[in-house]
Amino acid sequence: MRTRDVMTTDVVVVGPDTPARDAARLLAERGFTALPVVDASGALVGVVTEAELLRNRLPQDPRWLVHGEPVEARRPPADAVAQVMTTPPVAVDPNTDLAEVAGLMLEQGVRSVPVVRDGRLAGIVTRRDMLRSITRADGVVEAEIRHRLGVAGGAQRWQVAVNGGRVSIVDKVGDATERHVAEVLVRAVAGVTDVRFTGEPVRAGN
CATH class of the missing domain: 3.30.1340 (Histidine-containing Protein; Chain: A;)
Known part of the structure; x- marks a missing residue:
């Protein structure tokens, strides 16, 4: 089977200038673990994940200050997706063999991979998509x-x-x-x- 046989074409995306909090909200509401990042022309420019959006986002519990514990010095959280997205993104094309995609996911430790055709985002394939394909009646x-x-x-x-x-x-x-x-x-x-x-x-x- 090829990627095109199981990929999702109606993809939720964000842009480099999308506020990081808005991207995090999308992930939480949709139950995704990552979002493709595309520019104004639809070209894939990066991927932003839960882990990247959480970085420096949660403040240290202030109750530790009562006991005189030092506050950990951290950078301020990112304002926009462009500040935390992974680039260049790992991607495949519609004709990539699904066995190769599965190996890539395991190697990279990701749950989804964008699908690109002629430089533009064409879809996304997830572990769930592949599991669904092998469990058909x-x-x-x-x-x-x-x-x-x-x-x-x-x-x-x-x-x-x-x-x-x-x-x-x-x-x-x-x-x-x-x-x-x-x-x-x-x-x-x-x-x-x-x-x-x-x-x-x-x-x-x-």
Whole structure:
């Protein structure tokens, strides 16, 4: 599967000049952990996260002063997103393989990654999006596979069964090239974890 198969295109964004408190409010209200930062042209220029917006934002509890505890010297909190956003942002394009995106998230310790097309923000993909894709009901996955293969070879061309995301395809009349095309189509369906064919393929010249 590719990023475009699961990404969200209706993305909540902020600009570099957005007040940091407004960005923090958006995160709290929407339940997000990060927001893409875009300029006036829609180009992705950074990402701002919960941790960055919290930095120096919470004051030290004044009750410690009663006991003579020293007040920790800290910088004042950021006024605008541009002061705390991460740049350059980690991003992928719509054609990036989801396995690569998952590895990138684990490597970078992030829960979401912006998707960029021609320098402009095209969407965002989250861990939740990927989890949702691998937990689709077998019946839904099978229906989509039948539709795709029906377009490729006719409704009666393939016999399909799906169990736990594992796809079994019975094909006694196709050649190796047709099976390869079918496998590519099936593996692009969200929720598919494996593809197996039964029946010997007809080889060229036979």
